[in-house]
Amino acid sequence: MTRVANWLDERLAWRRVWEAIFLRRVPKVNWFYTLGSATLFVALNQIVTGILLTIYYVPTPDHAYDSVQYITTEVPAGWLIRGLHHWGASALIVLVVLHMLRVILGGAYKYPREITWMTGVVLLIVSLGFGFTGYLLPWDQKAYWATTVGTRIAGTAPVIGDSMLRILRGGEDLTAVTLARFFGVHVWILPVALLTLIGIHLYLVIRIGISAVPKRKE
Amino acid sequence: MDEEKQVSRRGFLSRTIWAIGGLITAGFGIPAIAYIIGPALQRDAAQNLIRLGAASKVELGIPTLFKVTVQRKTGWIVNEEELSIYVRTDDGRNFTAMSNVCTHLGCRVRWVADRKEFFCPCHNGVFDKDGNVISGPPPRPLNRYEVKVENGQLSIVGG
Numbered sequence: 077m078t079r080v081a082n083w084l085d086e087r088l089a090w091r092r093v094w095e096a097i098f099l100r101r102v103p104k105v106n107w108f109y110t111l112g113s114a115t116l117f118v119a120l121n122q123i124v125t126g127i128l129l130t131i132y133y134v135p136t137p138d139h140a141y142d143s144v145q146y147i148t149t150e151v152p153a154g155w156l157i158r159g160l161h162h163w164g165a166s167a168l169i170v171l172v173v174l175h176m177l178r179v180i181l182g183g184a185y186k187y188p189r190e191i192t193w194m195t196g197v198v199l200l201i202v203s204l205g206f207g208f209t210g211y212l213l214p215w216d217q218k219a220y221w222a223t224t225v226g227t228r229i230a231g232t233a234p235v236i237g238d239s240m241l242r243i244l245r246g247g248e249d250l251t252a253v254t255l256a257r258f259f260g261v262h263v264w265i266l267p268v269a270l271l272t273l274i275g276i277h278l279y280l281v282i283r284i285g286i287s288a289v290p291k292r293k294e
Numbered sequence: 295m296d297e298e299k300q301v302s303r304r305g306f307l308s309r310t311i312w313a314i315g316g317l318i319t320a321g322f323g324i325p326a327i328a329y330i331i332g333p334a335l336q337r338d339a340a341q342n343l344i345r346l347g348a349a350s351k352v353e354l355g356i357p358t359l360f361k362v363t364v365q366r367k368t369g370w371i372v373n374e375e376e377l378s379i380y381v382r383t384d385d386g387r388n389f390t391a392m393s394n395v396c397t398h399l400g401c402r403v404r405w406v407a408d409r410k411e412f413f414c415p416c417h418n419g420v421f422d423k424d425g426n427v428i429s430g431p432p433p434r435p436l437n438r439y440e441v442k443v444e445n446g447q448l449s450i451v452g453g
């Protein structure tokens with residue numbers, strides 16, 4: 077074991093990477109500083125369960141609903157996988173917002189952490205995007221009408237509203253084209269964005285180190 | 295530190311974290327495996343009766359072809375499927391039902407009346423009237439179905 081570890085360390089220097097990530101020094105902080113890690117955990121949960129869901133889910137109007145029913149009622153542990161993804165989606169939004177509040181209230185967005193904050197803002201938007209596109213995928217009544225309303229809200233924007241609605245829906249109406257593009261965004265575009273941004277976000281957290289709890293007199 | 299195995303606070307926490315990590319991994323991993331391989335483990339458990347038709351249609355000694363459509367569910371899709379079954383009897387009371395699917399590579403066999411054999415055109419497989427292999431590549435006799443006769447109506451079990 078140690079010999080293999082040493083052999084690898086000689087070539088990869090993985091111990092230094094390990095130390096930089098897990099054995100870095102942190103100021104004495106409180107539990108609110110775990111909210112980012114909690115968000116990260118739920119994000120990983122969404123990735124794992126989301127990948128599993130694509131094994132059975134089919135994003136076309138004639139199969140989407142039935143394939144989701146199949147997952148929840150017939151595939152072993154399918155109810156669990158879908159449940160984790162379903163509730164994880166809400167938990168992610170709640171945690172992202174709480175994490176952001178901690179950063180705001182602690183003033184942790186200030187120099188030199190502006191870029192951490194900016195990637196965080198985009199992560200929030202990406203998380204909301206996941207929620208919006210994922211909601212349509214079960215293709216039931218709630219999904220259909222929620223997306224009808226949601227895309228129409230985009231349509232109320234002045235000047236560009238109508239084109240935005242058409243781009244979101246992939247045409248005038250909510251159709252197979254809409255379902256397919258929401259699926260594509262949900263499982264390809266947003267995950268790539270999420271992973272890239274989390275990478276930068278965490279790199280900066282480790283590179284800069286986390287902020288200390290603000291003191292009373294400053 | 296006189297005790298041999300003094301557990302440090304750091305060592306204890308580190309081990310606890312690894313244990314929790316292991317539990318979480320198992321908590322995801324085990325359902326994930328069940329989820330992925332689940333449908334592969336389901337056999338066609340459809341043990342319902344499939345009605346073929348009147349037993350009187352079967353001539354003594356001659357395998358008679360029955361065609362029925364059955365509904366088969368694959369995943370969430372229900373398909374209509376046509377089954378072709380040869381039924382044979384010597385006495386009008388005991389029936390044997392055979393699938394017409396060749397046990398070699400799945401072509402359809404047909405009864406050649408003047409030679410009193412089943413013949414598979416794909417690779418010249420030949421079976422006798424009971425479905426046993428006479429010649430050619432098929433490795434096994436034709437598949438049999440359990441037959442039920444009720445009020446002169448033939449049914450087979452399975453799908």
Ligand code: HEM
Binds near residue numbers: 108111192193288
């Ligand atoms: C998917 C979404 C997100 C994930 C996975 C994530 C993850 C993390 C983690 C693990 C940390 C270090 C631990 C901590 O301070 O809690 C952190 C720090 C930070 N996050 Fe996020 N975050 C996300 C979204 C956001 C958002 C929406 C914002 C604000 C707009 C934000 C701004 C920051 C900042 C400024 C820090 C540095 C805090 C400090 O140094 O004290 N993050 N993030």
Ligand code: FES
Binds near residue numbers: 398417
């Ligand atoms: S498939 Fe029947 S002989 Fe090959």
